[in-house]
Amino acid sequence: MSFNGIAAIHKRKFRVTTDSKHNYPVWPNILNRNFTIAKPNSAWVTDITYIWTFEGWLYLAAILDLYSRGIVGLAMDKTIADTLTLSALKQAILRRSPPKGLICHSDRGSQYACNDFKALLTQHEITGSMSRKGDCWDNAVAESFFHTLKVELIHRTRFQTREEAKAKIFEYVEMYYNTRRAHSTLGYLSPFEYERQATVF
Secondary structure, three states: OOOOOOOOOOOOOOOOOOOOOOOOOOOOOOOOOOOOOOOOEEEEEEEEEEEEEEOOEEEEEEEEEEEEEEEEEEEOOOOOOOOHHHHHHHHHHHHOOOOOEEEEEOOOOOOHHHHHHHHHHHHHOOOEEEOOOOHHHHHHHHHHHHHHHHOOOHOOOOOOOOHHHHHHHHHHHHHHHHHOEEHHHHHHHHHHHHHHHHHOO
């Protein structure tokens, strides 16, 4: 490996992003692992992950449409405050104008259980749904996207600054993942190509 200039990709130290020790009420698990959806904007899943830079941690909140696995909302910040998840949700709503009854599924973290996030869901008539306590499989699609992002970009790159990381992640999501990356579950189409073809037929 040394002779050929090959180096292993090392895992970063684990960092907790879910703070479920709060007093906010939680939504029931409406989604119930129903990850196969018949049309766009029927069910979204959302989660938070973290990226190391030489300036410190960068936190990322993403919202995926389960129909196509496309990223419809994305927010990044140096803190993991409630504004992170609110920004991602506002972007997704602005981008998609979802119909009444859309399900938005998350874990039980305080960023999703807080009053402001719930109020935004209620304002747009979106149905909240939350994973069972300590069950990451209830949000497996969001976890799968983060795994893909880290294997294909994060673990291969040393980010000097948070702004550099933001730019690279935005480019990966919008210029590659959503528009060009093939998914086996979508018949080897990209998320947005899958949606485009579905509207044709």
